[in-house]
Amino acid sequence: MTLAAHPVVVRSRAILASLWAHADRSWGAAEKPRSRAGVVLLLAAQVVALVVFYRQAKQTLGPLIRTPALPPIPATTSMTRFGMTETVRREIFRELAESEIAERQRAISQNTWNGHAWSRFDDLGYVQRARGRELALRYSVSLTQVYLVLDEGIRERWPGPDGQPLSALVEPLQLRTE
Amino acid sequence: MSGARWQPPLVSPIEPNGHRWTDWLFSFFWLRLAFFLSVVHERIPGLFANGRHPLEYMDDHAFFSFDASNTLTVQRYHQLPAWNPYWCGGTVGIAGPEDNFFGADILLRLLFDVGIARHMLAIVGLLLAAEGTYRLARSMGSSGLASTGAALIYMINSTVYPLWLGNGFLNFVLGFGLLPWVLWCFIQGIERPGYRYLGGFFFAWIFVHAGTYPAPYTLLTIGFLTISLAILMRNEGERAWAKPFVSAIVLGAVFLVLAQAKFLPLVMFLKQFSRTWLPIEQLPAGTILGVFSAAHVPLLILAGLAPLTRDRWAVVCALGAGLFFVVSMGDFDPLSPYHLLKQLPLFKQLRTPERHVILVLLFLACGAARFVTVLEDTVARFVSWLFGVDSVGELPAPIRVTSVLAGTLAVALAIGPRYTQMLKDATTQFASVAFTFEPPRHMGGEFRQHRGNRRDGHIFPAINAGSIACITGIPVTQSRLLRGDLAQEEYPLDPALATVRRVRWTPNEIELDVQARRATRVLINQNHHKYWRSSVGAVVSHQGLLAIDVPAGRHRVRLRYVDRPMQIGIAISLLGLAWLSVVAAAYARRRWRKLRATFASPASPSGGKPPLVAVAVAEEPKEPEEPPSPTDVASGPDQVSAVDDADVAVIDEPRIESAGSPAAEQGETIVASRDEEADSESIAVEPPRSPSAETPSGETTPPATPPREDHDE
Known part of the structure; x- marks a missing residue:
């Protein structure tokens, strides 16, 4: 048997011929292979591509997926609720109430939104949010805890700076049409 | 030997014919995806950091809240989120235009924390945008290189994507990411029926994923392409003009069937509530042009030159870009396209016409790809001319392969730096996409209404509370009696006549023990909706509040929210x-x-x-x-x-x-x-x-x- 007739050589040549035929036809685009060898090689190439993607995805998305969760709100104890003492909670609530009262007064004095009630209430939310973030930073608590304190103060009718509890009602949704 | 015949370089048929072996290099899906992912990672690093954090902007917090309440309803209560008690004091869930529950990406939200899922959704949306645009451009016959360029432009260089991403409008990011897929399927579906079904699936996905704008825009784009292609194909065989219509109709029918889960309840919702938007919106052309930066000039030049080649896809793209540019200018005249669109039932509730710029950009990207393709083929055609053969395919193989590669490399070197500059320009636009806002912390406990704050809506589902203060795209009725300080959320109107005890609470079903000395009314601290049903007595609206008139005696009252249109859908x-x-x-x-x-x-x-x-x-x-x-x-x-x-x-x-x-x-x-x-x-x-x-x-x-x-x- 000559070397050229050796099955391995014959097979190799067939594969090379298949590849070349594929590449050669490929002026006619990414043609699909028409032989077993072609299919296998293409599959192998796709697997390599998949591995490349997997490595890329692992590198970029891995840290994102593994981001640890924040700890839940601490359980209530005899001294604390939401991880804070009552004194701290009342201080936070008082400051929230103070900013709310100030905003309500500003809305009336400046006749904001021409008296559009929902828009004024919505402004209140804006102020509350800003103050809430500030308080969270100052007291080293989370924003969630600040909102829990607000909820507690409204439910328990803690007095604000004016001695009155905050209203538990909201202005019903009434979108501006202009 | 196969090969494209020699053709006058200024003429291309509407069907793809510009094949070149270098396209094979771009044909590996996973490699493309890895490349697009690396570009997103490089240009928008904010998406990959701070996994559980929301964006700073308030709308992101509202969308975060919707996602969180949906996930909570499924995971904790094992119900479909037909009713959302966590927003506005109770409002429709799935039927709401902004709800995205049925999106195929629901798996992300169920598998991961909502915060992480939202990051991933943004990334998936961008990758879909890139891959879809690549396929769309390829289906127009553009080369692999040119199509990759188009993909990058649409995904990264869109001047509207940074805004949407920065505001948390992930329904836009995903919806407009899927839009090129629908168009690709529509074009493929002209000859191959299977793609019509696939296109219908993608369209339905856009719709159910809160496709408030992407879905109508998709409809509009398909309409434009259908008419354009029907005109261009009218001489290509018997009834060739009808093929685009067939593709569009089948695609639309599949969409209608698949989207019913959202479509039916949404239609019922829109019949009940409608949006009033009075301002007449119009923008001068200069303002729309201002959306494009100096870095986009090469894109505009390439897309502008493309129709000169009399390439029919280039013409279609130029027409599309022009049409949607005019639509973006808004209601500037009673005969303006936008004014006419506003007369249609679905479109009359839309606003912000400048959002159509996304379609301008898509067509510009695809149009530019056509011209880049013509340039890319020029080298091989020139070599053919030198060899005196009619067709590139008739060149000796090594020369053919080399000349095609030379064309691709030459174009890559010439245009690559311009595209890179566009990508760099995009980096500054995406600077606002920073997930730095504090994520919510969880707390168990019974559901109750909080006075709330729509600007921090993401906080409340995590503590199993509803935010009464809210905003919705379409105003829903909200009761004045909703309160954030009740000792119990279900209570008798007259405490002297009855006692009420909560037995079981889930978002769609509430069980109460009611002991009434006389017939009386029980109030629920949620908004009334006509789909609530009670096992005892009658459900009524008490100044907009959900209420039940119960007879005297001791009752186990089972209150259920039953959205029949949703179930049928x-x-x-x-x-x-x-x-x-x-x-x-x-x-x-x-x-x-x-x-x-x-x-x-x-x-x-x-x-x-x-x-x-x-x-x-x-x-x-x-x-x-x-x-x-x-x-x-x-x-x-x-x-x-x-x-x-x-x-x-x-x-x-x-x-x-x-x-x-x-x-x-x-x-x-x-x-x-x-x-x-x-x-x-x-x-x-x-x-x-x-x-x-x-x-x-x-x-x-x-x-x-x-x-x-x-x-x-």
Whole structure:
């Protein structure tokens, strides 16, 4: 048997011929292979591509997926609720109430939104949010805890700076049409 | 030897014909995806950091809240989120326009924390945008290189994407990411029925994923393409003009079936509430142009030059860009397109016409890709001219391969830096996409209403509380009696007459023990909706509050929210999905058989039915496959056997012609298969393909898919 007739050589040549035929036809685009060898090689190439993607995805998305969760709100104890003492909670609530009262007064004095009630209430939310973030930073608590304190103060009718509890009602949704 | 025939470089037929081997380099789906992912990672690093954090902007917090309440309803209460008690004091869930529950991406939200899922959704949306645009541009015949450029422009350089991402409008990011997929399927569906179903699926996905704007825009774009293609194809055979309509109608029908789970309840919701938007919105052309930065100039030049080549896709793209540019200018005249659109039922509730710029950009990107493709082919065509051959395909193989590579490299070097500059420019625009806001911390406990704050809406579901303060795109009725300080959320109107105790609470079902001395009313601290049903007494609205009139006595009251249109819609959608699954399974089976047939038959580089790369392997966007030549079909017993195995073998014997048969001589290509959907193997005697065909403008063009020529190098 000559070397050229050796099955391995014959097979190799067939594969090379298949590849070349594929590449050669490929002026006619990414043609699909028409032989077993072609299919296998293409599959192998796709697997390599998949591995490349997997490595890329692992590198970029891995840290994102593994981001640890924040700890839940601490359980209530005899001294604390939401991880804070009552004194701290009342201080936070008082400051929230103070900013709310100030905003309500500003809305009336400046006749904001021409008296559009929902828009004024919505402004209140804006102020509350800003103050809430500030308080969270100052007291080293989370924003969630600040909102829990607000909820507690409204439910328990803690007095604000004016001695009155905050209203538990909201202005019903009434979108501006202009 | 196969190859595109020499053609005057200024003329291209509407079907893809500009094939080049370098496209093969771009054909690996996973490699493309890895590349697009690396670009997103490089240019928008904010998406990959701070996994659980929301964005700073308040709208992101509202969307975060919707996602969180949906997830909570499914995971903790094992219910579909038909009713959302966590927002506005109770409002519709799935039926709401902004709800995205039925999106195929629901898995992300169920598998991961909502914060992480939202990051991933943004990334998925961008990758879909890139891959979809790549496929769309390829289906227009653009090269792999040019299509990749188009993908990057649409994904990264859109000047509206940074705004949407920065505001947390992930429904836009995903919806407009899927839009090119629908268009791609629509175009492919003109010749290949299977794609119409797939297109319908993508369209339905856009719709159910809170596609408030992407869905109508998709509809608009399909309408534009249908009419444009029908006009351009009117001379391409008997009733060729009807093909785009058929594709659009089938795609639309599949969409309608699959989207019913959202469509029906949404329609009922919109009948009950409608949006009033009075301002007449109009923007001068300069303002719209201002959306594009200096870095976009090369894009505008390329897209502007493309129609000069009289390439029909380039013309379509230029028309599309122009049309949607004018639409973006808004209601500047009673005859302006936007004004006319606003007269339509679906479109009259939309606003912000400048959002149509996204469509301008898509068409510009695809139009520019056409011109880049023409440039890329120029080298090989020039070499052909030097060698005095008519076709690039007639060049000696090494020279052909080299000249094509030279064209691709030359264009990459010439245009690459401009595109890179556009990408750099995008980086500054995406600077606002920073997930730095504090994520919510969880706390258990019974559900109760909080006075709330819509600007921090993401906080409340995590502590199992509703935010009464809210905003919605379409104003819903909100009771004045909702309170954030109740000791119990369900209570008697007159405490002297009855006592109420909560037995069980879930978002869609509440069980109460009511002991009433006399007939009385029980109030629930949520908004009333007509779909609430009670096992005892009657559900009524008490100044907008959900209430039940109960008779005297002791009762176990079971209050349920039953959205019948949603249930009917889900049933229709499930049937549609089941039907689509059967179609997909049959298709996969056929592909698998063909693949098996390839392995069963002796290795034969040139023969046989076109085999396929199977199944799980993502593959190159389909070029319209070259029909096998008559010699291929009738090349011997082996092939007939392979064909038989491949389930495409009901060869209509009398119709099989040898290469020298009259039919073959007339240029008819005979292909046989069992059913119409067998891709290129469908039973059809294709119309004669003469070496050249007349374009509508009278230009001579080569056949869209030149017959393959066997060769032995």
